Amino acid sequence: MQRGAHAGIASSNNKLDFGEYGLQILDRGWLTANQIEAARVAATRHMQRRGQIWLRVFPDKPYSKKPLETRMGKGKGAPEGWVAVVRPGNMIIELSGCPETVAKEALARAASKLPFRCRFLARQHAAV
Amino acid sequence: MSKSLSITATKRDGLGKGPARRLRSANLIPVVTYGHGAAATSMTIKAEDSEQVLHHSGIVELVINGSDKKTTVLKTFQRHPISNKILHIDFQEVRTDEVVFTLVPLVSVGEPAGTRQGGQLEQVMMEIEVKSLPMNIPDVIKADVSALNLDEALHVRNLVFPEGVSTDVAADQVVFNVRAPKVQEVEETAAAEGEEAAAPAADTKKSDAE
Numbered sequence: 001m002q003r004g005a006h007a008g009i010a011s012s013n014n015k016l017d018f019g020e021y022g023l024q025i026l027d028r029g030w031l032t033a034n035q036i037e038a039a040r041v042a043a044t045r046h047m048q049r050r051g052q053i054w055l056r057v058f059p060d061k062p063y064s065k066k067p068l069e070t071r072m073g074k075g076k077g078a079p080e081g082w083v084a085v086v087r088p089g090n091m092i093i094e095l096s097g098c099p100e101t102v103a104k105e106a107l108a109r110a111a112s113k114l115p116f117r118c119r120f121l122a123r124q125h126a127a128v
Numbered sequence: 129m130s131k132s133l134s135i136t137a138t139k140r141d142g143l144g145k146g147p148a149r150r151l152r153s154a155n156l157i158p159v160v161t162y163g164h165g166a167a168a169t170s171m172t173i174k175a176e177d178s179e180q181v182l183h184h185s186g187i188v189e190l191v192i193n194g195s196d197k198k199t200t201v202l203k204t205f206q207r208h209p210i211s212n213k214i215l216h217i218d219f220q221e222v223r224t225d226e227v228v229f230t231l232v233p234l235v236s237v238g239e240p241a242g243t244r245q246g247g248q249l250e251q252v253m254m255e256i257e258v259k260s261l262p263m264n265i266p267d268v269i270k271a272d273v274s275a276l277n278l279d280e281a282l283h284v285r286n287l288v289f290p291e292g293v294s295t296d297v298a299a300d301q302v303v304f305n306v307r308a309p310k311v312q313e314v315e316e317t318a319a320a321e322g323e324e325a326a327a328p329a330a331d332t333k334k335s336d337a338e
Contacts, residue, residue, distance in 0.1 A: 014209035089209035
Protein backbone atom coordinates (compact mmCIF):
# COMPACT_ATOMS: atom_id res chain seq x y z
CA MET A 1 0.00 0.00 0.00
CA GLN A 2 1.35 3.43 -0.86
CA ARG A 3 0.87 5.52 2.22
CA GLY A 4 3.87 7.88 2.12
CA ALA A 5 7.51 7.43 3.01
CA HIS A 6 7.74 9.52 6.22
CA ALA A 7 11.25 10.58 5.28
CA GLY A 8 13.81 12.06 7.65
CA ILE A 9 14.19 11.83 11.38
CA ALA A 10 12.21 13.43 14.18
CA SER A 11 13.04 17.13 14.32
CA SER A 12 10.89 17.77 17.39
CA ASN A 13 9.47 15.62 20.18
CA ASN A 14 12.80 13.80 20.16
CA LYS A 15 14.09 14.20 23.72
CA LEU A 16 12.96 13.75 27.30
CA ASP A 17 10.94 16.88 28.07
CA PHE A 18 8.68 15.83 30.93
CA GLY A 19 9.68 12.59 32.64
CA GLU A 20 12.75 10.83 33.98
CA TYR A 21 12.53 7.89 31.57
CA GLY A 22 11.25 7.55 28.06
CA LEU A 23 10.60 5.24 25.14
CA GLN A 24 12.12 6.42 21.86
CA ILE A 25 11.11 4.93 18.54
CA LEU A 26 13.79 3.93 16.02
CA ASP A 27 11.69 3.20 12.93
CA ARG A 28 9.22 5.16 10.85
CA GLY A 29 5.58 4.57 10.08
CA TRP A 30 2.10 4.78 11.53
CA LEU A 31 1.10 4.04 15.10
CA THR A 32 -2.59 3.31 15.36
CA ALA A 33 -4.72 4.58 18.22
CA ASN A 34 -5.17 0.98 19.41
CA GLN A 35 -1.43 0.38 19.55
CA ILE A 36 -0.82 3.60 21.49
CA GLU A 37 -3.59 2.76 23.95
CA ALA A 38 -2.32 -0.82 24.38
CA ALA A 39 1.16 0.52 25.13
CA ARG A 40 -0.21 2.99 27.67
CA VAL A 41 -2.26 0.32 29.44
CA ALA A 42 0.72 -2.08 29.53
CA ALA A 43 3.01 0.54 31.07
CA THR A 44 0.42 1.84 33.56
CA ARG A 45 -0.42 -1.66 34.77
CA HIS A 46 3.18 -2.51 35.47
CA MET A 47 3.68 0.75 37.36
CA GLN A 48 0.67 -0.18 39.53
CA ARG A 49 -0.65 3.35 39.34
CA ARG A 50 2.50 4.85 40.85
CA GLY A 51 4.34 7.62 39.09
CA GLN A 52 3.24 9.70 36.17
CA ILE A 53 2.98 8.90 32.48
CA TRP A 54 3.03 11.20 29.45
CA LEU A 55 1.95 10.09 25.98
CA ARG A 56 4.00 12.13 23.52
CA VAL A 57 2.20 11.09 20.34
CA PHE A 58 -1.43 11.57 19.37
CA PRO A 59 -3.24 9.80 16.52
CA ASP A 60 -4.54 12.86 14.67
CA LYS A 61 -4.43 11.48 11.12
CA PRO A 62 -7.46 9.57 9.81
CA TYR A 63 -6.94 6.67 7.43
CA SER A 64 -9.46 5.02 5.19
CA LYS A 65 -9.95 1.49 3.91
CA LYS A 66 -12.07 -0.02 1.20
CA PRO A 67 -14.31 -2.92 2.27
CA LEU A 68 -13.09 -6.46 1.52
CA GLU A 69 -13.95 -8.02 -1.83
CA THR A 70 -14.77 -4.65 -3.39
CA ARG A 71 -13.76 -3.74 -6.91
CA MET A 72 -11.55 -0.72 -7.45
CA GLY A 73 -13.16 2.64 -8.09
CA LYS A 74 -16.48 3.88 -6.81
CA GLY A 75 -14.80 6.48 -4.65
CA LYS A 76 -12.61 6.53 -1.61
CA GLY A 77 -13.07 4.04 1.21
CA ALA A 78 -14.67 4.88 4.51
CA PRO A 79 -12.57 6.17 7.44
CA GLU A 80 -11.20 3.17 9.31
CA GLY A 81 -9.27 4.66 12.22
CA TRP A 82 -6.72 7.15 13.41
CA VAL A 83 -2.93 7.02 13.36
CA ALA A 84 0.08 9.03 14.50
CA VAL A 85 2.97 9.42 12.05
CA VAL A 86 6.26 8.61 13.81
CA ARG A 87 9.84 9.00 12.65
CA PRO A 88 13.10 7.70 14.15
CA GLY A 89 13.84 9.66 17.32
CA ASN A 90 10.25 10.41 18.35
CA MET A 91 9.51 9.97 22.05
CA ILE A 92 6.42 7.84 22.49
CA ILE A 93 5.96 7.62 26.26
CA GLU A 94 7.67 9.33 29.18
CA LEU A 95 7.54 8.24 32.81
CA SER A 96 8.57 9.60 36.16
CA GLY A 97 8.01 8.93 39.83
CA CYS A 98 9.10 5.29 39.83
CA PRO A 99 12.44 3.47 40.23
CA GLU A 100 14.47 2.86 37.08
CA THR A 101 13.96 -0.92 37.18
CA VAL A 102 10.17 -0.46 37.25
CA ALA A 103 10.31 2.15 34.46
CA LYS A 104 12.50 -0.12 32.31
CA GLU A 105 10.13 -3.07 32.62
CA ALA A 106 7.03 -0.89 32.14
CA LEU A 107 8.43 0.62 28.95
CA ALA A 108 9.60 -2.79 27.69
CA ARG A 109 6.03 -4.01 28.06
CA ALA A 110 4.76 -0.91 26.27
CA ALA A 111 7.32 -1.42 23.49
CA SER A 112 6.09 -4.97 22.99
CA LYS A 113 2.69 -3.50 21.98
CA LEU A 114 4.23 -1.36 19.25
CA PRO A 115 5.15 -2.53 15.75
CA PHE A 116 8.54 -0.76 15.71
CA ARG A 117 11.94 -1.00 17.38
CA CYS A 118 12.18 1.19 20.47
CA ARG A 119 14.78 2.03 23.05
CA PHE A 120 14.73 3.04 26.69
CA LEU A 121 16.15 6.43 27.66
CA ALA A 122 16.90 7.80 31.13
CA ARG A 123 17.65 11.39 32.00
CA GLN A 124 21.31 12.08 32.68
CA HIS A 125 21.71 13.61 36.11
CA ALA A 126 24.55 15.95 37.03
CA ALA A 127 27.07 14.47 39.44
CA VAL A 128 26.81 15.78 43.02
CA MET B 129 32.15 27.54 42.03
CA SER B 130 33.59 26.04 38.91
CA LYS B 131 37.06 26.52 37.51
CA SER B 132 37.78 27.97 34.11
CA LEU B 133 38.24 25.50 31.27
CA SER B 134 40.63 26.18 28.41
CA ILE B 135 39.86 24.72 24.97
CA THR B 136 41.76 25.04 21.72
CA ALA B 137 39.65 26.22 18.79
CA THR B 138 40.38 26.77 15.10
CA LYS B 139 38.63 29.27 12.85
CA ARG B 140 36.70 27.78 9.95
CA ASP B 141 35.60 29.19 6.62
CA GLY B 142 33.10 26.65 5.33
CA LEU B 143 29.55 27.19 6.56
CA GLY B 144 26.41 25.14 6.05
CA LYS B 145 25.61 21.48 6.35
CA GLY B 146 28.09 20.14 3.77
CA PRO B 147 31.25 21.56 5.37
CA ALA B 148 29.82 20.88 8.85
CA ARG B 149 29.29 17.21 7.99
CA ARG B 150 32.83 16.92 6.64
CA LEU B 151 34.14 18.40 9.89
CA ARG B 152 32.13 15.96 12.01
CA SER B 153 33.45 13.03 10.02
CA ALA B 154 36.98 14.36 10.76
CA ASN B 155 36.13 14.20 14.50
CA LEU B 156 35.71 17.97 14.83
CA ILE B 157 32.69 19.83 16.19
CA PRO B 158 31.52 23.10 14.60
CA VAL B 159 31.03 25.85 17.18
CA VAL B 160 30.09 29.51 17.10
CA THR B 161 30.75 32.41 19.49
CA TYR B 162 28.69 35.58 19.70
CA GLY B 163 27.80 38.33 22.15
CA HIS B 164 28.51 41.94 23.07
CA GLY B 165 27.71 43.17 19.57
CA ALA B 166 30.68 41.34 18.05
CA ALA B 167 30.16 39.47 14.80
CA ALA B 168 29.56 35.75 15.20
CA THR B 169 32.75 33.72 14.73
CA SER B 170 32.55 30.19 13.37
CA MET B 171 35.17 27.76 14.67
CA THR B 172 35.80 24.10 15.35
CA ILE B 173 36.88 22.25 18.47
CA LYS B 174 37.99 18.65 18.93
CA ALA B 175 35.19 16.14 19.61
CA GLU B 176 36.91 14.90 22.79
CA ASP B 177 36.97 18.47 24.16
CA SER B 178 33.28 18.96 23.44
CA GLU B 179 32.17 16.39 26.06
CA GLN B 180 34.35 18.20 28.60
CA VAL B 181 32.60 21.47 27.76
CA LEU B 182 29.14 20.00 28.28
CA HIS B 183 30.04 18.74 31.76
CA HIS B 184 31.39 22.12 32.81
CA SER B 185 29.46 25.19 33.89
CA GLY B 186 31.33 28.43 34.11
CA ILE B 187 33.92 30.16 32.01
CA VAL B 188 35.28 28.45 28.90
CA GLU B 189 38.43 30.10 27.55
CA LEU B 190 38.65 29.54 23.80
CA VAL B 191 42.23 29.78 22.52
CA ILE B 192 41.73 30.53 18.83
CA ASN B 193 44.51 29.46 16.44
CA GLY B 194 46.97 29.38 19.38
CA SER B 195 46.96 33.15 20.00
CA ASP B 196 43.62 34.95 20.24
CA LYS B 197 41.56 34.35 23.41
CA LYS B 198 37.83 34.60 24.01
CA THR B 199 36.13 34.38 27.40
CA THR B 200 32.84 32.58 26.92
CA VAL B 201 30.16 30.51 28.61
CA LEU B 202 28.28 27.61 27.09
CA LYS B 203 25.01 28.95 25.68
CA THR B 204 23.41 25.94 24.04
CA PHE B 205 24.25 22.77 22.15
CA GLN B 206 22.64 20.32 19.74
CA ARG B 207 22.80 16.54 19.85
CA HIS B 208 21.72 14.07 17.19
CA PRO B 209 18.39 12.65 18.39
CA ILE B 210 19.33 9.05 17.63
CA SER B 211 23.11 8.69 17.76
CA ASN B 212 23.31 11.25 20.63
CA LYS B 213 26.51 12.68 19.14
CA ILE B 214 27.17 16.39 19.62
CA LEU B 215 26.37 18.31 16.44
CA HIS B 216 27.05 21.93 17.30
CA ILE B 217 27.87 24.17 20.28
CA ASP B 218 27.08 27.85 20.85
CA PHE B 219 29.30 29.92 23.14
CA GLN B 220 28.36 33.33 24.44
CA GLU B 221 31.13 35.87 24.87
CA VAL B 222 31.11 37.39 28.35
CA ARG B 223 32.97 39.95 30.41
CA THR B 224 34.23 38.77 33.78
CA ASP B 225 32.65 41.79 35.53
CA GLU B 226 29.21 41.39 33.98
CA VAL B 227 26.33 39.30 35.35
CA VAL B 228 25.20 36.43 33.10
CA PHE B 229 22.13 34.20 33.15
CA THR B 230 22.82 30.47 32.86
CA LEU B 231 20.96 27.21 33.32
CA VAL B 232 22.38 25.08 36.12
CA PRO B 233 21.29 21.50 36.90
CA LEU B 234 19.45 20.82 40.16
CA VAL B 235 20.31 17.73 42.20
CA SER B 236 18.81 16.31 45.38
CA VAL B 237 20.86 15.59 48.48
CA GLY B 238 19.70 13.20 51.19
CA GLU B 239 16.81 10.78 51.44
CA PRO B 240 13.41 12.37 52.04
CA ALA B 241 11.57 11.33 55.21
CA GLY B 242 8.51 10.71 53.04
CA THR B 243 10.17 7.94 51.01
CA ARG B 244 10.52 5.85 54.18
CA GLN B 245 6.71 6.05 54.46
CA GLY B 246 6.33 4.71 50.93
CA GLY B 247 6.40 8.00 49.03
CA GLN B 248 8.32 8.69 45.84
CA LEU B 249 10.63 11.66 45.35
CA GLU B 250 9.76 13.48 42.14
CA GLN B 251 11.95 16.11 40.51
CA VAL B 252 9.72 18.68 38.88
CA MET B 253 12.40 21.18 37.85
CA MET B 254 15.57 19.77 36.29
CA GLU B 255 17.48 23.01 35.75
CA ILE B 256 17.22 26.51 37.11
CA GLU B 257 18.28 29.78 35.54
CA VAL B 258 20.70 31.58 37.85
CA LYS B 259 22.34 34.96 37.55
CA SER B 260 25.89 35.49 38.66
CA LEU B 261 29.26 36.66 37.53
CA PRO B 262 30.78 34.17 35.04
CA MET B 263 33.44 32.99 37.52
CA ASN B 264 30.76 32.27 40.15
CA ILE B 265 28.56 29.98 38.04
CA PRO B 266 28.08 26.80 40.09
CA ASP B 267 28.33 23.32 38.52
CA VAL B 268 25.11 22.21 40.25
CA ILE B 269 22.62 23.57 42.75
CA LYS B 270 22.17 21.07 45.56
CA ALA B 271 18.78 20.84 47.24
CA ASP B 272 18.49 19.17 50.64
CA VAL B 273 15.33 17.09 50.44
CA SER B 274 15.80 15.09 53.66
CA ALA B 275 13.11 17.08 55.54
CA LEU B 276 10.40 16.43 52.95
CA ASN B 277 7.48 14.37 54.24
CA LEU B 278 4.67 12.79 52.25
CA ASP B 279 2.86 15.26 49.99
CA GLU B 280 5.33 18.01 50.77
CA ALA B 281 7.23 20.07 48.22
CA LEU B 282 10.49 21.97 48.08
CA HIS B 283 10.11 25.32 46.36
CA VAL B 284 12.56 27.69 44.71
CA ARG B 285 12.47 29.89 47.85
CA ASN B 286 13.87 26.93 49.86
CA LEU B 287 16.96 26.55 47.66
CA VAL B 288 20.30 27.65 49.07
CA PHE B 289 22.44 29.38 46.46
CA PRO B 290 26.19 29.86 46.76
CA GLU B 291 27.46 33.36 47.48
CA GLY B 292 27.08 35.72 44.53
CA VAL B 293 24.46 33.53 42.84
CA SER B 294 20.72 34.30 42.73
CA THR B 295 17.71 33.56 40.57
CA ASP B 296 14.77 35.43 39.08
CA VAL B 297 12.62 32.29 38.90
CA ALA B 298 9.32 32.61 40.80
CA ALA B 299 9.84 31.67 44.46
CA ASP B 300 6.71 29.51 44.63
CA GLN B 301 7.72 27.15 41.82
CA VAL B 302 8.04 23.53 42.93
CA VAL B 303 11.47 21.92 42.53
CA PHE B 304 11.00 18.55 44.28
CA ASN B 305 7.99 16.90 45.82
CA VAL B 306 7.27 13.61 47.56
CA ARG B 307 4.23 11.89 46.13
CA ALA B 308 2.18 9.70 48.39
CA PRO B 309 1.46 6.23 46.97
CA LYS B 310 -2.00 5.93 45.46
CA VAL B 311 -4.22 3.49 47.32
CA GLN B 312 -5.99 1.09 45.01
CA GLU B 313 -9.68 0.97 45.84
CA VAL B 314 -12.18 -1.74 45.06
CA GLU B 315 -13.85 0.40 42.37
CA GLU B 316 -10.50 1.01 40.67
CA THR B 317 -9.80 -2.72 40.60
CA ALA B 318 -13.16 -3.27 38.94
CA ALA B 319 -12.35 -0.58 36.38
CA ALA B 320 -9.00 -2.23 35.66
CA GLU B 321 -10.75 -5.54 35.02
CA GLY B 322 -13.03 -3.73 32.58
CA GLU B 323 -9.96 -2.45 30.73
CA GLU B 324 -8.53 -5.97 30.62
CA ALA B 325 -11.69 -7.25 29.00
CA ALA B 326 -11.59 -4.41 26.47
CA ALA B 327 -7.95 -4.99 25.49
CA PRO B 328 -8.40 -8.40 23.77
CA ALA B 329 -11.41 -6.97 21.95
CA ALA B 330 -9.23 -4.17 20.60
CA ASP B 331 -6.61 -6.71 19.48
CA THR B 332 -9.23 -8.68 17.59
CA LYS B 333 -10.34 -5.51 15.83
CA LYS B 334 -6.74 -4.76 14.89
CA SER B 335 -6.21 -8.20 13.38
CA ASP B 336 -9.46 -7.81 11.44
CA ALA B 337 -8.25 -4.50 10.09
CA GLU B 338 -5.04 -6.10 8.88
